Amino acid sequence: MSVFRKPSQLFEFLPWDSELFRLRVAIIPKNIRLTAERLPDLKRSLRAHEIDLLYYFRDTNSPQEVTSFAAFGFRFIDTRIILGRTLQRVKVPQEVPMFELRRQNELTIHLKPLFAMSKDLAKTSRFWSDPLVQRSHIIRMYRSWVEKSLSFERSDHFFWVGSAADPLAFASFTKTKPHEATLSLIATRRDARRKGYGSALLKQSLYMLHKRGIRSVHLDMQLSNARALAFYQALGFRIRGSQYIFHWHR
Numbered sequence: 444m445s446v447f448r449k450p451s452q453l454f455e456f457l458p459w460d461s462e463l464f465r466l467r468v469a470i471i472p473k474n475i476r477l478t479a480e481r482l483p484d485l486k487r488s489l490r491a492h493e494i495d496l497l498y499y500f501r502d503t504n505s506p507q508e509v510t511s512f513a514a515f516g517f518r519f520i521d522t523r524i525i526l527g528r529t530l531q532r533v534k535v536p537q538e539v540p541m542f543e544l545r546r547q548n549e550l551t552i553h554l555k556p557l558f559a560m561s562k563d564l565a566k567t568s569r570f571w572s573d574p575l576v577q578r579s580h581i582i583r584m585y586r587s588w589v590e591k592s593l594s595f596e597r598s599d600h601f602f603w604v605g606s607a608a609d610p611l612a613f614a615s616f617t618k619t620k621p622h623e624a625t626l627s628l629i630a631t632r633r634d635a636r637r638k639g640y641g642s643a644l645l646k647q648s649l650y651m652l653h654k655r656g657i658r659s660v661h662l663d664m665q666l667s668n669a670r671a672l673a674f675y676q677a678l679g680f681r682i683r684g685s686q687y688i689f690h691w692h693r
């Protein structure tokens with residue numbers, strides 16, 4: 444039996460993305476399977492709600508429908524891969540100092556290097572592969588994401604290596620279920636890469652999360668980011684799924 448949905452339920456409005464991109468942005472929720480029959484409804488609804496930009500993530504195991512999406516105006520942006528690992532066997536390296544930001548911390552971290560890293564993250568994002576999204580808006584989005592991670596509005600755990608005056612790498616995690624977390628952001632400062640800081644940070648973060656009861660960590664990333672994929676795989680993450688990323692612009 445097919446489930447009837449009102450056209451307006453085919454997508455969800457995204458206030459944060461809308462504010463940062465200065466557009467009306469929406470996403471097709473995970474539980475909605477977009478079929479060719481639903482496209483006319485979608486078109487009407489996008490027009491009625493004056494949506495400018497719509498995201499759609501489609502499992503790569505249904506590639507046969509890609510053509511009808513392209514005809515509708517969805518542009519293929521990149522392939523997203525979902526990685527995961529369980530946390531039973533985390534070994535802790537001791538060679539670099541690692542810090543955790545706590546809600547009650549008074550410690551002030553030097554923001555400039557964090558913002559420089561947020562710019563690098565912006566460039567690895569799916570938005571950077573979309574020529575219709577303004578670059579300055581993407582940079583602003585990732586800067587805001589780092590700010591909101593520091594204030595725990597968009598993260599539950601924030602770790603970094605180096606000192607507060609000189610952070611070399613940072614990572615933020617969001618709790619998704621009682622025993623699961625998502626790695627939201629991770630970056631090493633450009634001049635400190637390939638020196639083991641990223642892996643020391645991630646291993647120690649996973650160790651700390653394990654101590655707090657987290658038993659598995661997931662993340663998603665763009666397949667085109669080969670460097671990061673090598674990094675995660677070296678740290679025991681395995682591919683759990685993949686999706687085609689589509690963006691539709693008004």
Ligand SMILES: CC(C)(COP(=O)(O)OP(=O)(O)OC[C@H]1O[C@@H](n2cnc3c(N)ncnc32)[C@H](O)[C@@H]1OP(=O)(O)O)[C@@H](O)C(=O)NCCC(=O)NCCS
Nearest residue numbers: 567630631636637638639640641642664670671673674677
């Ligand atoms: C991905 C990133 C965090 C790795 O940080 P790092 O501190 O350089 O990582 P490490 O030095 O600990 O590297 C650990 C291992 O990862 C792999 N790796 C890291 N960078 C790599 C690269 N450029 N090419 C191939 N493998 C790489 C290697 O196996 C490496 O071990 P090795 O140096 O002994 O060969 C860093 O490159 C970065 O900040 N990239 C930009 C932001 C980004 O892409 N974040 C992830 C978004 S999903």
